[in-house]
Amino acid sequence: MLRDTSRSRLLLGVLIVLSIALIVLDSREGGHPVTAAARSAGSAVFMPAAKSVSTVAEPVTGFYETLAAAPDARRRIAELRERNTELSRQLAARDNDEGRMRQLRTLLNLSGRGGYTIVPAHAVTRLTVQGYGDTVTLDVGHADGVRSNMTVVNGQGLVGRVVKVSQHTSTLLLITDTGSSVGARLEGSKEIGMITGRSHTVGKESMLGFELMDATASVSKGERIVTLGSYRQVPFVPGVPVGTVDHVEDTPGALTRTAKVIPAVDFSRLDIVGVVVEGPATDPRDSLLPPKPEEPTRPTSEPSAEPGVQASASPEADSAERSPRQTESEQDPSASPSEPARRQD
């Protein structure tokens, strides 16, 4: 059925001979001028064509490459996503660790300056059963040397005291709890009084109240308050910063003066705290207070109010702090009216 003529056979023969001649010419060592010229002509045609095809077909080839890489890409995407999650988790953990480290450093700084022996603890949960007691669970307990009625501080100041201890956990009553009262004094050992929690008191927006024993005592906004220290340093060790007077309430005719106090501790962000297992040998006085801010918030120019000169504190205030009666007064607020008369100087 093949349909060929002698003419077409002749043409085929010529073409075959021509091809073989070209092959022979081109396969010689170093090539041949004719084939070299043909190749350069081919390149001259090829380059612009290839370039234009590349320009036109770039989206197509990109799409094709995407398709060709698709099975691999899905695995790669999953891999990268997993790695991304892991890295962000590590980063968050590192940030968290840095924050904890900072808190722990300030806590150690405070305990070192005050001469307290502390057990660092982690505030695990904030117990607000039925919304009453302001308590926090700590992850240290009897096994760590924690006993009930121990002072709990963090880097900024007083947090509360331990009320219940189990083997490995303990419950901390915050000073903002309405049932908590702490004997305290103004910086510079001026006036003593009592810090009471107000967190659940209706109509009082401040978390702490400061009740001065002396109704005529001069107290003004910006003065800072440290703990007075209890008898045998149970439950409160002396010298821990408590807060700053925010607003003095006018209570004409009352036996005591009261002031609203801003706590030194940010109670909404409790994390690392320290349980003071052993109090200082000597009262650190005001040395734990941070340097006062530059703005002149204190109208009374008391020289002993400066943090650096706590050594010049009056001796009678010192003796008053260490008296057993003081401890009773902070445990029982009803016993306080007897105190201001004795404290007049």
Place this chain on the structure above:
Amino acid sequence: MGRTASAVIAIVFAVLLQSALVNRLPLPWGVGPDLVVLVVTALALRATPSAGALAGFTAGLAMDVMPPAEHEIGRYALVLGVAGYMVGSLRDTSWRSGLWPYGVAAMAVFGVALGYAFVGAILADPRVSLSSTLTLGGLSVVMTMLVSPLVLTPMLKVMRRLNRDRFGPIGEAPWIEGVLR
């Protein structure tokens, strides 16, 4: 001379497309569809053996001079010229169906692969071996047949239209097409 012009255009287009686009695609297994063989097959199916041989030789020579110059000039021209001649000779087979051109194209692709390897073997091309020839030839047939409907169908349609305007060669009577296609 509409047929000659269209054949030249088809060859140029196929050669440029093959060398500038298909051969640069990162295809799996490194084997792409051979558009030039498809075009030569389509042209030779509707032409005399000498025209088919000429078309194959021209297209092969064009592919030979195109970069990359990894083989001798004339190798592809020789194989494609012979292929064009043979396909052109086959034209007058009496039994023809719609799949006939595709079968011819597949045979042509495989034959071109074999012939190319054969010439390479004669020239002592170290890359040519029996297994690689069969593998690459089979892959080439598969890839080419995948794209063949895109090339063969429009080309055959255009060439039939061009043929109808002129006096068709003897044997390509319209009633045969009308009855059997």
